[in-house]
Amino acid sequence: MASQDTVRDDGVAKASLLYDPKVRGIVVQVLVFVGLFAFVYWIVGNTIENLQRSNISSGFGFLSGRSGFDVATSVIAYDSDSTYGRALVVGLLNTLVVAVLGVFTASIIGFLVGVGRLSRNWLVRKICTVYVEVFRNIPPLLVIFFWYFGVLSVLPLPRDSIGLPFGSYLNSRGFFFPKPIWGEGAWLIGLALLLAIAMIFFVKRRAAARQMATGQQFPVLWTSLGLLLGLPLLAFALTGFPLSFEFPQLSTFNLVGGISVKPEFLALYLALSFYTASFIAEIVRAGILGISKGQTEASYALGLRSGTTLRLVIIPQALRIIIPPLTSQYLNLTKNSSLAIAIGYPDLVAIGGTILNQTGQAIEVVAIWMVVYLGLSLATSVFMNWFNARMALVER
Amino acid sequence: MQEHDLSFVRAELVANQPAPRGQKGFGHWLRRNMFATPFDGVLTVLAVLFIAYSLPPLLNWAFIDAQWTGSDRSFCATVAQGGVQPDGWSGACWAFVGAKFQQFLYGRYPIDERWRVALTGVLFVLLIVPLLVPRAPHKALNAILLFVVFPVVAFFLLVGGWFGLEYVETPLWGGLMVTLVLSFVGIAVSLPLGIVLALGRRSQMPVVKMICVIFIETVRGVPLVTVLFMASVMLPLFLPAGVTFDKFLRALIGVALFASAYMAEVVRGGLQAIPKGQYEGADSLGLGYWQKMGLIVLPQALKLVIPGIVNTFIGLFKDTSLVYIIGMFDLLGAVRQNFSDATWASPQTPMTGLVFAGFVFWCFCFGMSRYSIFMERLLDTGHKR
Numbered sequence: 001m002a003s004q005d006t007v008r009d010d011g012v013a014k015a016s017l018l019y020d021p022k023v024r025g026i027v028v029q030v031l032v033f034v035g036l037f038a039f040v041y042w043i044v045g046n047t048i049e050n051l052q053r054s055n056i057s058s059g060f061g062f063l064s065g066r067s068g069f070d071v072a073t074s075v076i077a078y079d080s081d082s083t084y085g086r087a088l089v090v091g092l093l094n095t096l097v098v099a100v101l102g103v104f105t106a107s108i109i110g111f112l113v114g115v116g117r118l119s120r121n122w123l124v125r126k127i128c129t130v131y132v133e134v135f136r137n138i139p140p141l142l143v144i145f146f147w148y149f150g151v152l153s154v155l156p157l158p159r160d161s162i163g164l165p166f167g168s169y170l171n172s173r174g175f176f177f178p179k180p181i182w183g184e185g186a187w188l189i190g191l192a193l194l195l196a197i198a199m200i201f202f203v204k205r206r207a208a209a210r211q212m213a214t215g216q217q218f219p220v221l222w223t224s225l226g227l228l229l230g231l232p233l234l235a236f237a238l239t240g241f242p243l244s245f246e247f248p249q250l251s252t253f254n255l256v257g258g259i260s261v262k263p264e265f266l267a268l269y270l271a272l273s274f275y276t277a278s279f280i281a282e283i284v285r286a287g288i289l290g291i292s293k294g295q296t297e298a299s300y301a302l303g304l305r306s307g308t309t310l311r312l313v314i315i316p317q318a319l320r321i322i323i324p325p326l327t328s329q330y331l332n333l334t335k336n337s338s339l340a341i342a343i344g345y346p347d348l349v350a351i352g353g354t355i356l357n358q359t360g361q362a363i364e365v366v367a368i369w370m371v372v373y374l375g376l377s378l379a380t381s382v383f384m385n386w387f388n389a390r391m392a393l394v395e396r
Numbered sequence: 397m398q399e400h401d402l403s404f405v406r407a408e409l410v411a412n413q414p415a416p417r418g419q420k421g422f423g424h425w426l427r428r429n430m431f432a433t434p435f436d437g438v439l440t441v442l443a444v445l446f447i448a449y450s451l452p453p454l455l456n457w458a459f460i461d462a463q464w465t466g467s468d469r470s471f472c473a474t475v476a477q478g479g480v481q482p483d484g485w486s487g488a489c490w491a492f493v494g495a496k497f498q499q500f501l502y503g504r505y506p507i508d509e510r511w512r513v514a515l516t517g518v519l520f521v522l523l524i525v526p527l528l529v530p531r532a533p534h535k536a537l538n539a540i541l542l543f544v545v546f547p548v549v550a551f552f553l554l555v556g557g558w559f560g561l562e563y564v565e566t567p568l569w570g571g572l573m574v575t576l577v578l579s580f581v582g583i584a585v586s587l588p589l590g591i592v593l594a595l596g597r598r599s600q601m602p603v604v605k606m607i608c609v610i611f612i613e614t615v616r617g618v619p620l621v622t623v624l625f626m627a628s629v630m631l632p633l634f635l636p637a638g639v640t641f642d643k644f645l646r647a648l649i650g651v652a653l654f655a656s657a658y659m660a661e662v663v664r665g666g667l668q669a670i671p672k673g674q675y676e677g678a679d680s681l682g683l684g685y686w687q688k689m690g691l692i693v694l695p696q697a698l699k700l701v702i703p704g705i706v707n708t709f710i711g712l713f714k715d716t717s718l719v720y721i722i723g724m725f726d727l728l729g730a731v732r733q734n735f736s737d738a739t740w741a742s743p744q745t746p747m748t749g750l751v752f753a754g755f756v757f758w759c760f761c762f763g764m765s766r767y768s769i770f771m772e773r774l775l776d777t778g779h780k781r
Binding site: 025029032043046047049050053061107120121122124136138139140141144145146149150151154191213335336337338339341342349353356362366368373377378 | 626732745746762
């Protein structure tokens, strides 16, 4: 006990300021900050000088100038008399169209292949493995070129178009299919569809409430499908089938009429879907493998069939593992859509690049790109985080 | 009553019995793996139909009907297209790849100087193979040679202008050598830079942390194409008048910065997975920050994230193909450029060139991923948490 007195606490140890972590931290941060500030100052000074020398006025005023170039694919009305601003909006919409469709298709293929890699069936397993290993290990740009130069541009010329069912055609100018023309009273069908969706929500809530109260189940799936198909069909019949089609017709050089999908879009869309699907497949496989076998066995022991087990036990748990990496794959797909520039699909980057060459407004265009892509990333991650939070394990 | 004891204790083991007839052989394997359930059977039939439908034409195209030799496009075009092949012919035009092989490797690098690129390649292989083989000795010396000496030697060899070597400007570079140079520099720069950024992001100093977070999140949020555009269009604006950067160098900077942001996130994952006790243990031993990180934390953290690091390397390797968009010709760019060569342009040329380029990329990427799996098993010390 006497030894306790020998250790005396003198309060703060007297260390040299050089070794004080707090002081060091502040010094390092001040140095870093000053260094960065000086660097940025130098860059900004150089940039201003360079811009003045080449007579480029900075600012976003150029956006209201006449663009003077045409865009092959556009969702909204656009011609060469439109402004640069509108051209950029066209590009953004094109990016969004290909990204949304790509995400949708890639998810479907990815889930199928991911489940297929875990199949009991040896042949299916091998085919899925080959698919994943091939597409994961080649650059996305090559896949885009493959579809564009390898497949779509060697299709026959319009006069020898390949005829497909339902009056659609495939040729080197793209994919052509009939355009539906809605007649009078067609809005009623849309209204019926909305009504059906509203009723499905209502039925689902009532069925859940009834099951909680009485334990009796209600065939929600079949009722929903019936409502979803039946109500619009009924409206369709009652309004006297107000639908006709404008079929693509063969003219001298091209097909006219109908709706056409350009090969640039098709190539980009197919390439992004197939490429990203291979990554999604791996994520899905890892997610399903991440669920312990005991879960399946317990579910069987409770008397659930294998389909029900998959739907009620495995997938809800696997989704928790799958969603975060899936989000980053969706973001990758969106960012990879900028490769459109290599085959001339007018997305945001391609149109921005044209504007950049025409006006020389490099800083502004790059700033717009950055803001848009960061915005898209942020929006996607906010949505996926919300979805993830809904799916996350609720612990009591 | 003892002579009527009916109990029986076997003194020796029964000899192993063969498996029942229904439980062995090819038939059993087939039943188990292909026709376990009716649904499985349907799947198998569909899969067989799919293979029977797609594989023979593919093999036909790639090998049997392929044109292996020839001196111009007429060998790979049908009569209607101005060639010698019968109408309806479709096959790979390997003659095109053969004729352009040198260009796919070296781009427009002067023919008399190509031995320099080949020598660099041989040096690279000689240095990297012993580094990758775990049993080869002198790892530290090897690494110094590869990451310090080799880049200097390679620079003088490839660029030239010294020691009587002719100066070769980078716009003449192309093909696989550009792909490999970009990837090597990208990998060699992005790993250390990514580690520094990851450490910065987990730093206690708010200013350092904020700078790292902003850099990482901005770069990760935008596509590589825009980063490359930035590097090629905006870098000249940032520099004082008169100072110009080589286009190749600009692309290198773009690719390396882009990859380092992704690398930083991978390394951060590893740093977060190291238990707090390791950090505290290092602190209690009196190690300084860099000693703590370099000797205790990073060796464990990096080992944990080898798959992620290699994935980033693979991503970087694939991403080098995007320099085509800012007007440089890597392997894919060189192949793409030759589609429009009038001597060889035929309907079969693009597909053949792309299949060749795809195969080369595939070999490199697949090799890297297999090596990472091998390394992961080798380094697995069994300390699974």
